[in-house]
Amino acid sequence: MKNRLEEIRKSRGVTQEELAASLEVSRQTIGSLENGRYNPSILLAFKLARYFQMSIEDIFIYEEDTL
């Protein structure tokens, strides 16, 4: 699953460390999400969406062939 996390985070001027601290996850998790190596749980996806005040679909791009 692709996502626009890095683009959104940078546009808001937030560092990976700050985002990780706000969501209470490790910085490595944010890095892995941005690289597309890790797909978040639905809970973390909601937390991210709430943090950026966006919908989950605005951040994560669902592609059928990647499942």
Place this chain on the structure above:
Amino acid sequence: MNRKKKKALLITGLAAGLVFQFIGITWAAHLRAVSALCVGIGAMLFSLSVNRLYRLSYEKEFPQAVRQEQIELADERNIQIRSRAKSRSGDISRWAVAGLAWVNFLLYGPLWITLALAGIFVLAYAVEWYYTDKYQKEM
């Protein structure tokens, strides 16, 4: 349990550890089995208490580092990584046990070793089936 109570309990544990060691050493000439048991319990209590007391002072001195440790421990990606690693190591260990059973059998080793290893292999599968069934019902 608050910090003060925890500290008091750990100091009691430390003292109890020393008392057990003392009893173990002084009784060594009379009751060897009891003495060894006392020394063992004493050493365990003492080292556990010292370790936990050190941890308490570390938590007080570096609260930020402790918070970060808690975040790392509860991090969902880390939990998944640990879970996968445990699962893979369990699989490998199970097949290693089966392999050892075969090696022992082919080298005409004692039958009880082959049977014990085969038993462990079967037990591991039984435990896996049990948890698979349990989680199937829970989820």
